[in-house]
Amino acid sequence: MNISFSQKPLIALSLIVAPFYFSQNKAEVALKKFEENYPQEKIHLLLSKKNYVAGENLWFTSFVFDGYSPSTISTNVFVELYDQNKKQISKKIYPLINGKGSGSISLPADLKEDIYYIRAYTTWMGNFSDYFNEIMPITVYNPSSPEKLVKNASAPWSAAIFPESGTFIDGINTKFAVRLQSKGETPSNWNGFITETQDPQTKLVTFKGFDQNAGSFSFTPVGGKKYQLTVEDEKGIKQTVNLPEVVSSGVNLQVQSKPDAINFVLKGKNIDQNKKYKIIGTINNQLVYKANISMISDKVYSIPNNQLVNGILNFTVFDESENIVAQRLCFIQPQSLKLKQPYLKGTSLSLKPRDSNSFTINNDPSISNYLVSVTDNESEDPENENSLLSTIWLTGDLSSKIYYPAQYFNQNRNIDALDALLISEKWSRFNWQTIMSGNFPVIKYKPENFLSYKGKATKLGKPASEAEINLIFKMPGQGIKYNLIKTDKEGVFTLSGLIFEDSMSFSYQLNGEKTTKNSVQVYFQPTFSFLPFRSDLPSNNYTLIKRNPTDTVPIEIERAVANKSSQTSLQEKETLIEEVKVKAQKKDLTKKLNNELSSPLFRSGNETVFDLVNENQNAQGSQNILQYLQGRVAGLQIQMQGGNYTATNRGGTMELFLDEMRVDASQISNIPISNIAMVKVIKGNFAGSFGGGNGAIAIYTRRGGATGSIVDTTLPSNLTEIKLNGYDKEIPFNNEIYAEESARSVPEDKRSILYWNPYLESKPKESTIVQWYNNDDAKNFRVMIIGFDENDDLLYYNEVLK
Template sequence: MPLSLPRLLPVACLSLGALAAFTAFQEADPVMQRLATRLQAYYAEGNPEISYLHLNQAAYVAGETVWFKAYVVDGSTHQPDSLSRVLYVDMISPSGKQVALRRMLPLRGGLAHGDIMLPDSLPQGIYTLRAYTNWMRNSGEELFFSRRVPVWQAVSSSRASSRLMAKEMSANRRESTTAARPDVQFFPEGGDYVAGLATIVGVKALDATGTGLAVRGTILDDQNQPHATFSTSALGMTGVSFTPVAGRRYFARVVLPAGTTADYPLPAVRPDGWVLNVRDAGPDLQVFIRYQPPQGAMQAPTKLRLLGHVRGAVVYTGAGQIQGSETFMATVPKADLPAGIVHFTLFDDQQIARAERLAFVPDPAPLRLRLQPEKTTYGLREVVSMTVDVRTAAGQPVTAELSASVASVAEGLPATGTTDVDVESHLLLTSELKGYLENPGYYFRQPTPETRRALDHLLLTQGWSRFVWGRLLASDVSPAAAYQFLPEQTLTVSGQLMRLNEKPVPNGALTLFQGASKGVTVGQTDATGRFTFTGFSGQDSSRVLVQARTEKGGSNVMVKLDKLWPLPAKPTPLPLLASAAAPPAEVAVYAQRSRRQQVLEQQYRPDSSRSIVLRNVTVKGSRPTPPRHDPRSIHLSADVVLRTRDIPAADNATDIFQLLQGRVSGMDIFRSDSANAVRVRIRGISTLTGGGGPLLLLDGIQLPNTQSLQGIPPSMVERIEVLKGPSAAIYGMRGMGGVIAVFTKHGNPDYDYSQEKSNQSVVVYQLPAYYRPREFYAPGYEKSPAANRPDPRATTLHWLPRLPVPASGPARFTFYTADEPGTFRVRVEGIGATGQPVTGSAVLVVADR
């Protein structure tokens, strides 16, 4: 009897022959012990982290503020803390080729909160909001927290921003056109399908933007004989029962949404191997294993082992042997498993992982959140008091760290392109699956047989993977030992030292100069050329200079600093929003309310200068614009300014001092023939009073000696400024011998790095400061000043990023309604002290009475 579709079925329907049971390990098995030990060590040393952002809204209009609360938890236990203390949040443009907005925040106990003011000229489109730590980058950007956020542009914008919007939309359309054919993939359950063994094949159909497609199709062999039919749901997934035949090749003829047909190949059929099936049988998960030996091989018993784990915690080990047409079964009670994704991996007698299957286990005892307003209907400017109570399934109060939003739902924005995700669906599902996951909240809101089946299809397809057991077992050294990025306790400057042929420079010598503190730190690269400087407070932005040499002192090297804001390696085209020139009716209504709110905020909010981005401003007059002062220097003018673009063959000069030689009156440059050392004297008052050499500055950073400046290739230099006598007085005693200030192209914010072709043994970098979050406007009408002002809150009525619930009982928060009636949804999310997710919502109505 062939295997049926993956749903609740009697065990008898899954057996092809004798049914034998696994034996769970009661005695020590050295093989399983080693597998379990290596797995646990991998998670312990890798210390995975999970990030999540709770937003005040799911979609926005340009000019609004994205308010967010960040949670970073331990990847294994989901405890609300983290190894890292620095969080990066960014918004990637719709084309995926630009970091549009960014924030860097300190983490305290795995928590942070912030805001992103969307410029009102921001081009319309679906942006990707991400949150990650430096440590998370070792596991790949696909495991960053990521969600799609539509930003509508429903007001006329400037010609420049319109061109930018059109450019973004054009780039998206080009991407969509090049990948117009839907992607239909097939995933044999467990990893392979084997000739003669019935199994389930997962089907996943997606358009170019990663959105699921409802398609239907037929599986045919290379002689055009049909073997099975299927149809996918609106999410683009299903499972089909299939028994392949040896020597045949298979493909699927798919009817696409447009009515056209296309053929897609299926994976090749293996003549021998293993098949692993997992079924949900109510209180248990049942695992079935079958084996097809190579043709002509003796029908001897074959040993096998099964290991199950949830986020690195081993929850099941079993062993047995299989012969002939036997089907082996293991029964795993769900009550013994943590909530989340359980990975079942099958090993043969050579300890080689042969198949893997993922299954989902819901939380049998979730935390319960009671969110209770005093009443459901309120008047304008009336105080609302909300009670928040978190308890275990047994009714015991428990501590929790929460955040709360109160946002309008009566006139909300369309759900086009939004990612329906909450803290529960992310912690238990999306954080363990690579790639974009469409609407994960669907699987959790209302658990039904349909949603459970859809979730199983998801794990059958997108969860189809092979854990890197081969690499894990090949050595006792954890893969985490080769991680490039370290967990940040403070801000860091890191990178790799390379030769011009792109080979790493081990044991290279590094010197870091800090502009503000005038500190100097020395370091050395490791065997792979990697380096990390730590200890930056992040309280203020800091300009640093990194100078590198080989172990023997050579300067023919390149310093490659790690980017703080990595772009997606393979940007995925995103869905397009309706034209901004003719937005949907609900967008126009919402935008009108939002615009009114922004105007009132600009007029009445105390921090309006920080929170409002002005629209088009026309400036009339003929007053000349003064030249922009270079922020890298404290002096406004210099006695001599040499620009390398004006010096013939400047890039061919030996060093900077050769550029200066003979071009600055009163400057003497002396070179030592033995060590090629340079000594500089600027004639003036300092020579009469016995002063030392000139102050040497590189992009505003003081250098200790001429040797440090000699290592700067002239091709990197934009200009050199020389200050003598009174001009140098702005530098005090340091400038008594004059000043030589060198400005690089790299330190210039307007420099085009795409044109860079030079050696970069010295790099100047502006390390940003932590973002200082704004406070959400929450008026108190018991105080007279706010009573006489219009209340601008029309879209998000309240945002509370910190809502701790004590173990002693309920918490309470209050806020006032505003001047706009409407229906608002109160949404609370967070994490309990046990690591369990907490979610809840309530609806309140504000009436004009």
């Protein structure tokens, strides 16, 4: 037997040499091409809560993955809201920073009570099936609506049966999975039994279903006989399904996922003993295991788990002609999920109405920021149905409907149920026959670099060929800022890597020429766009019935309605709590300084900002600013060569800018640090770059708003102003609701979301404090903490603090 493995990080195995090789390797070649050229993204939307009332704000954080790691492919996420008729109600675009983004949707106050759907996707995902868009149903209640939602308990269900690896062979004991499906709810309590078709009274095997999705049993068939499955739910409703026909020859693949290894065995009957087989194992479209087998026997093969990641392992058995003879999905090490856990200390909890609570997350220098959510545990957990874990490891790569997939990755998970589920599934990211025949996805949409606009400049009606154009920005408190761009022969140029909210206004003029207001025209067109929704909305397990005046409103909805009224009252008193806004502003002085000093062309999702006005006072002790930066940014190297400093990032030379004008290192090294207000280290491409791609160090001197000096803020009157649309602005969540005493006058506080912060900063040498205020009657709190370290390992915590 010959076994070889890919050298992918974390999923590489050892090598065993065997005496022969397969003459064909079409499968391996096709898989490598697919993996390298068609990476697949998946999205998880984490909502601030599970159920909503019309008129509320919905906050979310989007996590985009390439396989099992945060994606670096896409930098924008598109989020849309639809009703049951697929009518679009809202659409938003937000930036993705290292695969993570956050935003909000304001639900209209006149939305009728119903199930609505949030669709989230990236432009790159438009090249593949819409089945892998995130389509999340949300329940929106409205007590004034003429109809109300009720669970659909009468929807019929169906059962299907799947032999392990897809083969059912005479005399070979075979494991079967039974899978339930419904347009409404499937039963949670059900059982089944096997009989011969001609003797339905004699039960050969009985079993009980694991959950609403699957059950399993093992059975040894006899050739020439026919069998049937009968499934019965707790209401006595029965369904009978025929088992596949028993065949007299073939190969059966049997797999067991053990704590320390994946064990498998190939069993066969009436097969040519000279025939050879090839087994390929893939994780996330990557080849991680290959075995050439010359003889089918009962030998058990073992793949160690110690270098494998949690996830779905896709086994495929090929014959010598590379026909598929058996397939099987299994989960790697479901007994032990590799997740980091935060260490919480200094927990201070109070059950007094509107009192302050807090805990501290112990310092982890490998994590830059966390998502932290605190909710009243009386409300439903937004992760109880489909969690971040179940999206990464299960639903993000499978297209069928799975009920409550989060259950397979919680503390009380049933690993036998997960295995049965995977026996009934097929890997949905690619089809072997399709890619082996050379049919690959057509790439219509390229990944974007944040917001991009294509511009065309004309002079007196003709293209301004190879011209230099000054884009002129009026910066708050900083006067005028110029950014130079160049057109091609057709007068075309591109602004890419833009990160700004709402809109961006600027004027323009041809460099070095006096022009009248209408002699030069610049036209812009966005290179990003929302994509049409091609698939159908999924079914849900609710129906609408007429509301009666005597109907009682569910407690959670009654609380949400009361809280919406209180929040409206609080917003009307904003003038009385202006100090809260001031405090919030003080917490973000660096962001304010960044907005004042840097133009939109010098903003990036991958930037490190050093604020020398409000922080980093120790910089004054360095010889110069480049020396100060050494060792403070991962990958940045500052070196002295020939009497001059050089700055490189991962081996590539970085551009240097002084007040957004490109300069040499010699022009920077002599600037006194006391004259510098801010430094930005930008990695990768950004709009103001000259095209190097290795990033830049941008240094901003103290002037204008940083020192109080007077700057001319007038623009020439002959310039035309242009406005470009940016990202949608996220509605801020008020985590300091009672920081000011006057806010406590609201009549009642029934908030379910007590704290929401998608980007809680983790400082390298400090513990991270989370502080929130009670509502009027909280008894315990659900805390969610999510983060990724520098190796993309996931920290996931979803527990109740009492």
